[in-house]
Amino acid sequence: MTNNFELSNNERLVMDVLGRENSPKSAYMILDELRGSGFRAPLQVYRALEKLIGMGRVHRLESLNAFIACNHISCEKTGGTAFVICNRCEHVQEVCDDSVSLFLSGLAKKTKFKASKTSIELHGICDACEDA
């Protein structure tokens, strides 16, 4: 890799697909969207995703086995991110503020635990869908 701010060709293609809309996509959905650009195999997607996640540019949603572009400048500096996922419209809200990091650090302290990776995901109905 040249540096953390430049993307390789495949990484940029995957980033572009995820950047187009604020909705989660599975690796295989990404693969299908990129067949026209020469992608043939899952690994091309998974390798790019691994890098992008490492850079903090993409998040993995564990409860969906799917991926989404980060919509913050950087989630890396915070203590964690919570994802609020509407089951109806698929829209995802990304929350990373003090309430999240305080909750996580409190939980770690209470359980005498050193957390290296966290996942907070809520499923339900968003405000827009509730009104509609």
Place this chain on the structure above:
Amino acid sequence: MTNNFELSNNERLVMDVLGRENSPKSAYMILDELRGSGFRAPLQVYRALEKLIGMGRVHRLESLNAFIACNHISCEKTGGTAFVICNRCEHVQEVCDDSVSLFLSGLAKKTKFKASKTSIELHGICDACEDA
């Protein structure tokens, strides 16, 4: 189903496997442990798991694609459960107290969201493994 407190034969077998130790098991690990009891296909496991999860007797760990017996009387009455999972010894701590439910309800309020399912999972190193 007879009622919520009785288990079918397959449900009891799956519950027994999960009840033996406080560690997560994948559906296919459970299947393999139950081949001697006549299990042949994944669906036998998945169907039992679905019921047991519905009863609150088993939890699904989204970040592991695995399942674990609930170690509380009932998590159902609370606002949510957090799982603290050691990457080294595989031990899982289950936390469902006010701090969890307050965090979740606060997050839902802040995002104007009606949550129907939540998942909080921390990965890292537990106290015992840290000392060792």
Place this chain on the structure above:
DNA sequence: CTTTGGTATGTTATAACATAACATTAAATA
């Protein structure tokens, strides 16, 4: 320049996780 070593990419095969669709059995109830 050319060798060497690192990084990215390509390809095939397979592992791991999950469900659809349909058949059969067993138990409840009318």
Place this chain on the structure above:
DNA sequence: TATTTAATGTTATGTTATAACATACCAAAG
């Protein structure tokens, strides 16, 4: 007994993820 409901069995398939190996590319060292 006839009807129907819940549980189970079976086969096939769909979906997600990684292992293992091969190739291409490019930059620095010799």
